[in-house]
Amino acid sequence: xxxxxxxxxxxxxxxxxxxxxxxxxxxxxxxxxxxxxxxxxxxxxxxxxxxxxxxxxxxxxxxxxxxxxxxxxxxxxxxxxxxxxxxxxxxxxxxxxxxxxxxxxxxxxxxxxxxxxxxxxxxxxxxxxxxxxxxxxxxxxxxxxxxxxxxxxxxxxxxxxxxxxxxxxxxxxxxxxxxxxxxxxxxxxxxxxxxxxxxxxxxxxxxxxxxxxxxxxxxxxxxxxxxxxxxxxxxxxxxxxxxxxxxxxxxxxxxxxxxxxxxxxxxxxxxxxxxxxxxxxxxxxxxxxxxxxxxxxxxxxxxxxxxxxxxxxxxxxxxxxxxxxxxxxxxxxxxxxxxxxxxxxxxxxxxxxxxxxxxxxxxxxxxxxxxxxxxxxxxxxxxxxxxxxxxxxxxxxxxxxxxxxx
Amino acid sequence: xxxxxxxxxxxxxxxxxxxxxxxxxxxxxxxxxxxxxxxxxxxxxxxxxxxxxxxxxxxxxxxxxxxxxxxxxxxxxxxxxxxxxxxxxxxxxxxxxxxxxxxxxxxxxxxxxxxxxxxxxxxxxxxxxxxxxxxxxxxxxxxxxxxxxxxxxxxxxxxxxxxxxxxxxxxxxxxxxxxxxxxxxxxxxxxxxxxxxxxxxxxxxxxxxxxxxxxxxxxxxxxxxxxxxxxxxxxxxxxxxxxxxxxxxxxxxxxxxxxxxxxxxxxxxxxxxxxxxxxxxxxxxxxxxxxxxxxxxxxxxxxxxxxxxxxxxxxxxxxxxxxxxxxxxxxxxxxxxxxxxxxxxxxxxxxxxxxxxxxxxxxxxxxxxxxxxxxxxxxxxxxxxxxxxxxxxxxxxxxxxxxxxx
Numbered sequence: 085x086x087x088x089x090x091x092x093x094x095x096x097x098x099x100x101x102x103x104x105x106x107x108x109x110x111x112x113x114x115x116x117x118x119x120x121x122x123x124x125x126x127x128x129x130x131x132x133x134x135x136x137x138x139x140x141x142x143x144x145x146x147x148x149x150x151x152x153x154x155x156x157x158x159x160x161x162x163x164x165x166x167x168x169x170x171x172x173x174x175x176x177x178x179x180x181x182x183x184x185x186x187x188x189x190x191x192x193x194x195x196x197x198x199x200x201x202x203x204x205x206x207x208x209x210x211x212x213x214x215x216x217x218x219x220x221x222x223x224x225x226x227x228x229x230x231x232x233x234x235x236x237x238x239x240x241x242x243x244x245x246x247x248x249x250x251x252x253x254x255x256x257x258x259x260x261x262x263x264x265x266x267x268x269x270x271x272x273x274x275x276x277x278x279x280x281x282x283x284x285x286x287x288x289x290x291x292x293x294x295x296x297x298x299x300x301x302x303x304x305x306x307x308x309x310x311x312x313x314x315x316x317x318x319x320x321x322x323x324x325x326x327x328x329x330x331x332x333x334x335x336x337x338x339x340x341x342x343x344x345x346x347x348x349x350x351x352x353x354x355x356x357x358x359x360x361x362x363x364x365x366x367x368x369x370x371x372x373x374x375x376x377x378x379x380x381x382x383x384x385x386x387x388x389x390x391x392x393x394x395x396x397x398x399x400x401x402x403x404x405x406x407x408x409x410x411x412x413x414x415x416x417x418x419x420x421x422x423x424x425x426x427x428x429x430x431x432x433x434x435x436x437x438x439x440x441x442x443x444x445x446x447x448x449x450x451x452x453x454x455x456x457x458x459x460x461x462x463x464x465x466x467x468x469x470x471x472x473x474x475x476x477x478x479x480x481x482x483x484x485x486x487x488x489x490x
Numbered sequence: 491x492x493x494x495x496x497x498x499x500x501x502x503x504x505x506x507x508x509x510x511x512x513x514x515x516x517x518x519x520x521x522x523x524x525x526x527x528x529x530x531x532x533x534x535x536x537x538x539x540x541x542x543x544x545x546x547x548x549x550x551x552x553x554x555x556x557x558x559x560x561x562x563x564x565x566x567x568x569x570x571x572x573x574x575x576x577x578x579x580x581x582x583x584x585x586x587x588x589x590x591x592x593x594x595x596x597x598x599x600x601x602x603x604x605x606x607x608x609x610x611x612x613x614x615x616x617x618x619x620x621x622x623x624x625x626x627x628x629x630x631x632x633x634x635x636x637x638x639x640x641x642x643x644x645x646x647x648x649x650x651x652x653x654x655x656x657x658x659x660x661x662x663x664x665x666x667x668x669x670x671x672x673x674x675x676x677x678x679x680x681x682x683x684x685x686x687x688x689x690x691x692x693x694x695x696x697x698x699x700x701x702x703x704x705x706x707x708x709x710x711x712x713x714x715x716x717x718x719x720x721x722x723x724x725x726x727x728x729x730x731x732x733x734x735x736x737x738x739x740x741x742x743x744x745x746x747x748x749x750x751x752x753x754x755x756x757x758x759x760x761x762x763x764x765x766x767x768x769x770x771x772x773x774x775x776x777x778x779x780x781x782x783x784x785x786x787x788x789x790x791x792x793x794x795x796x797x798x799x800x801x802x803x804x805x806x807x808x809x810x811x812x813x814x815x816x817x818x819x820x821x822x823x824x825x826x827x828x829x830x831x832x833x834x835x836x837x838x839x840x841x842x843x844x845x846x847x848x849x850x851x852x853x854x855x856x857x858x859x860x861x862x863x864x865x866x867x868x869x870x871x872x873x874x875x876x877x878x879x880x881x882x883x884x885x886x887x888x889x890x891x892x893x894x895x896x
Contacts, residue, residue: 086692086720088600088746091658096599098752099745102581103555115549123544130540130762131533138529141732142863143521149509175508181587181756188755193502194494214755252497286492314492326547328761339505340494346504349594349620350587354760355734356536457548 095217109432109466114292114327114408115457117383120376121326122364129363130356137359144351151345152179152333153358159365160333167370168291169304170317172335178344181353183292183332186318187214190288190334192347194252195220202240203255204232206411206447208262208290209439211255223251224442229402231261231268234275241283253316254280254287259294259302260407263440263452267405270303277310286314292332295324295373297406298381313337321361323408323456324373329357380408383455383463390464394471398481408456411440413449418478420451427473432466501623515838515872520698520733520814521863523789526782527732528770535769536762543765550757557751558585558739559764565771566739573776574697575710576723578741584750587759589698589738592724593620596694596740598753600658601626608646609661610638612817612853614668614696615845617661629657630848635808637667637674640681647689659722660686660693665700665708666813669846669858673811676709683716692720698738701730701779703812704787719743727767729814729862730779735763786814789861789869796870800877804887814862817846819855824884826857833879838872 140146148154157174164170180186187210195201197219203211205224215222223244226236237254244251254276258268268276280287289306307315320332330353336344384404391399391412400413414420420436427434437450455463471481475489482489546552554560563580570576586592593616601607603625609617611630621628629650632642643660650657660682664674674682686693695712713721726738736759742750790810797805797818806819820826826842833840843856861869877887881895888895 085743086718088692088743088749091600091692092749093598093600093602096749096753099748100556100751101748102744103551103557105553105555106549113550118545118548121544121548123540123547126544127537127540131537134529134533134536138527138532138732139524141529141734142524142527143512144519144728144733145509146734147511149511150506151509181759184756192499194497194499196499210755286494286497312492322550326544326761327550328547328552328758330756330758330760337491337494338508342505342507343494343498343502345506347502349616350591350736352734352736353587354736354763355732356762356766357760360762 107428107431107433109462109469110458111432111434111453111455111466113454113457114323115454116323116327116408117376117379117456120379122372125364125368126360130360133359133363134356141355146355150348150352151175151177152353153355153362155362156358159362163365163369164305164335168294168302169308170335171308176335176337176341178334178336178341178348179353179358180332180334180348181350182322182327182330183290183318183320184210185348185353186332186334187211187290189344189347190316190318191215191218191220193340193344199252200244200249201253201255202237202251203442204257204261205443206261206264206441208257209435212439212442222442227261227264227266229266230272231258231266232256232272232276234272234279237276238279241279241285245283250283251285254285255290256287256306257290257293258306259291260296260405262293262407263409263411263435265402265404265407265409265411267297267303270309273303273306273309276306280314281312286316289315289317291317291319293323293407294319296376296380296408298377298384299405300374300377307335316340324369324376325361329361330354331357331361380406380456383460384410386460387453387455387463387467390467394468395481409452409454412451412453414451415480416449418474418480419448421448423451423474423477426477427470430469430473432470432473434470513834513837513839515868515875516864517859517861517872518839518841519860519863520729521860522729522733522814523782523785523862526785528778531770531774532766536766539765539769540762547761552761556754556758557581557583558759559761559768561768562764565768569771569775570711570741574700574708575714576741577714582741582743582747584740584742584747584754585759585764586738586740586754587756588728588733588736589696589724589726590616591754591759592738592740593617593696595750595753596722596724597621597624597626599746599750605658606650606655607659607661608643608657609848610663610667611849612667612670612847614663615841618845618848628848633667633670633672635672636678637664637672638662638678638682640678640685643682644685647685647691651689656689657691660691661696662693662712663696663698664712665697666702666811668699668813669815669817669841671808671810671813671815671817673703673709676715679709679712679715682712686720687718692722695721695723697723697725699729699813700725702783702786702814704783704790705811706780706783713741722746730775730782731767735767736760737763737767786812786862789866790816792866793859793861793869793873796873800874801887815858815860818857818859820857821886822855824880824886825854827854829857829880829883832883833876836875836879838876838879840876
C-alpha cells in the first residue's frame with residue numbers, strides 16, 4: 085500500500101481520527117440548543133427560494149458575484165446598523181463559510197510568518213491554533229471583568245514600539261468575550277480606538293457571540309465607533325440560527341476587500357444557506373434571537389447552580405451575561421489538562437484552560453464549559469459527574485451538596 | 491482613512507474589483523445551462539429534509555462529524571462504484587466546498603514551497619495559479635488526442651529521478667481533460683499507474699467533468715484501477731447539478747485522510763446543500779445527468795458549426811466528446827491575450843490560451859471557449875462577433891460564411 089506519510093507538507097502533521105460520535109456530556113464546541121433551530125421556518129423559506137432563484141445557481145456566484153448573495157448582504161447591512169450601530173454597505177460584506185473562514189482570510193491577507201499580533205490573554209482556542217499554524221507571534225493582553233484592559237494594551241503597544249515593532253492587528257472579542265464572557269463597555273472601546281490610532285494599527289473585531297447578550301442590549305460595535313475605517317469585523321449566524329449552515333461574514337473596507345477576495349479560492353460559499361437566510365431573516369431575526377435568550381439564561385443559571393452544588397467553594401466564576409460558555413477557575417492543585425483526559429474517558433468533555441489562554445501553563449486550573457447545546461437535565465448530571473471525577477482524581481471538591489464525598 | 495496596503499502579506503498582492511456583472515457573451519467559467527438546474531426537484535427534496543434533520547444542524551458536523559453528511563457520502567460511495575468503478579467507503583470521502591477546496595486541501599497536505607509536481611501541459615487555469623501561489627514548480631506533460639502521453643510522462647519522471655528529484659504527485663484530469671476535452675483510454679490509465687508505481691509517486695485524479703461524456707460511457711477512474719491506494723481523487727456536483735451549491739468531494743485513503751482533516755479549518759461545508767443532494771440524488775442522479783447530455787452535445791455542435799462558419803480555415807479544434815469547453819487553435823499571428831482584451835471591451839469573454847497552459851508563451855494562439863452556460867442563440871451571435879473583433883484586430887479570419895470581411 086502506498087505510503088503518504090513521508091510526503092506530508094510541513095503543516096500536515098496533525099492527525100484526526102475517524103469520527104466516533106459525541107460523549108454523553110458534551111460541554112465543548114459552539115454548538116447550540118437543537119430545538120431552537122428554526123427548522124420549520126427555514127424549510128418553508130427554502131422551497132420558495134429554490135424555485136425562484138434556482139436557475140441562477142447555474143453560475144458560480146449566481147447573479148451576485150464573489151462576495152455572496154446580494155440580498156443577504158443587504159440584510160446584513162441593515163441588521164448590523166440596527167443591532168450594532170454599524171454603517172456598512174453590502175459591498176463591504178463578504179459572506180464566508182462561517183466566521184472561521186473570515187478569520188483565515190484576514191490572516192492570509194495580513195500576516196506573514198514572524199509577524200506579531202495582540203490578542204486577549206484568554207481566547208477562542210481556534211484563534212491561537214490558527215496563529216501558531218502560521219508562525220505568527222502573539223502577545224496576550226490582560227483581561228478583567230470589563231474585557232481587555234486598556235492600560236495593558238497601551239503597555240504592550242509601547243513595549244513593541246520601543247523594540248521597533250508594530251502588531252499587524254489588535255484582535256478582540258469585545259461582546260461576550262470567549263471564553264471569559266465579559267462585555268467591553270463603550271468607554272474602553274473608544275480608548276482602544278484611540279490607542280489604535282496613536283500607534284497606527286488596525287483592529288480585528290470578532291462579534292460572533294454579540295447577539296447573545298441576555299438583556300438584549302449591547303454596546304455599539306467598535307466598528308461603529310471608528311472614524312478611520314481601521315476596524316475589520318466578523319460575525320456569524322452559527323450561534324443564532326445553526327452552526328451547520330456555515331454562514332459567517334467579514335466586513336472590510338475597500339481596497340482591503342479587493343485584496344481579500346482573490347484569497348477566497350473556493351469560488352463562493354454554499355448558495356442555499358445564503359438564499360434561505362436572506363428569505364427567512366428579514367422580519368424574523370430579531371424575534372428569533374429574542375426567543376433564544378431566556379433559554380440560554382436559564383441554562384446558564386442551572387449550570388451555575390449545579391457548579392455551586394457540586395463544586396461548592398472549589399469554583400470561581402463570573403455569572404454569564406450572555407453567550408454559551410462559562411469560564412471556571414478551580415484551585416491550583418487541579419490540572420484541567422489531566423481532568424479533561426480522565427473526564428473524557430468517562431464520557432464528560434470540557435475545554436481545558438491551557439488551550440484557551442496565551443499563557444497555557446499558567447491556566448491549567450481553569451476550564452471552559454459550554455452550555456448552549458446540552459439539555460438542562462444533562463447539564464445537571466454532567467456537572468455532578470464531573471465533580472465526582474474531579475474528586476477521584478484530585479481529592480477536590482470534597483463536598484457535594486450536603487454530602488461529603490467518600 | 492487607515493491604509494492597509496502597507497500591511498498586506500506576501501500572498502495578498504492580488505486585487506479584485508467590485509463585481510459588475512457578466513459580459514453579454516460569456517464564454518468562460520465552468521457555469522452550466524441554467525434551465526437544467528433541477529430547481530423543482532431540489533425544492534421538493536429540501537423541505538422534508540430540513541424538517542426532519544433540522545435540529546441536528548445545531549451541532550457543527552451535525553451527527554456526521556467533520557467529513558460531511560453521512561447519507562451524502564454513502565450516496566457517493568455507491569455512485570462512484572456504479573459510474574466510475576471505484577471501491578470507496580464513506581469514511582474515505584470528505585465533502586468539500588467544491589472541488590476547488592479539495593484541491594486546496596490536497597496541496598496543503600502534500601506540498602511545500604519548492605516541491606515539484608507533474609501536470610498536463612494544458613490545464614485548468616486554477617491548477618496553475620494555485621501552484622504558483624504556493625511556490626511549487628510544475629512540469630507540463632505533453633498531451634495528444636488521448637490525453638497525457640505516457641512516453642512524455644516516463645521521460646519527465648526519469649529526468650527528475652536523474653536529478654535526484656521526485657514529483658509530489660502526478661496531477662491528471664483524464665476524463666474530459668480541461669481544456670483539451672480528451673478522454674484517456676484505459677490502457678494509458680494502467681500505464682500511468684505502472685509508471686507511478688515504478689517511480690513511487692502518487693496520482694491526484696480530478697474527475698470533475700467525467701459525468702459529462704456525451705455517449706454516457708466513460709473508462710473506469712484511475713482510482714478504480716489502482717491496487718496500491720496511491721490515487722487521491724476529487725469530483726464535484728458543480729457541473730451536473732449547480733456550481734453555486736459548492737458541493738465537491740475528496741476521496742483519500744486513511745491515514746492520509748486523517749492528516750487532511752485538520753487542514754479543513756472551516757468546521758465543515760454548508761449543511762443544506764449536502765442534505766438536499768443526499769435526498770435528491772439517489773434514484774435521480776443518473777437520469778438527471780443523462781438528460782443533460784443531449785443539450786450539451788447540441789451546444790457543442792452549434793459552437794463548432796459557428797466556428798466553422800465564422801472562422802473557417804482559421805481555426806483548428808477537436809470536436810468535444812463531452813464536457814462544457816472547447817480548445818481552439820488559431821493561426822500563430824493571433825495573440826489571444828490581446829484578443830481577450832479587445833473582445834472583453836466589446837462584451838465577449840473568452841479564455842486566452844496562455845493562462846491555460848504550462849508553456850503560456852507558446853500558446854498565445856490558442857483559446858478556450860465554454861459552451862455550457864450560454865444559450866444557443868447567444869453562442870451563434872457571440873462567435874460571429876468574436877470573429878469580427880478578431881478580424882478587426884488581426885486581419886483574420888478574412889471570410890465569414892460566404893461574405894468576405896471588409
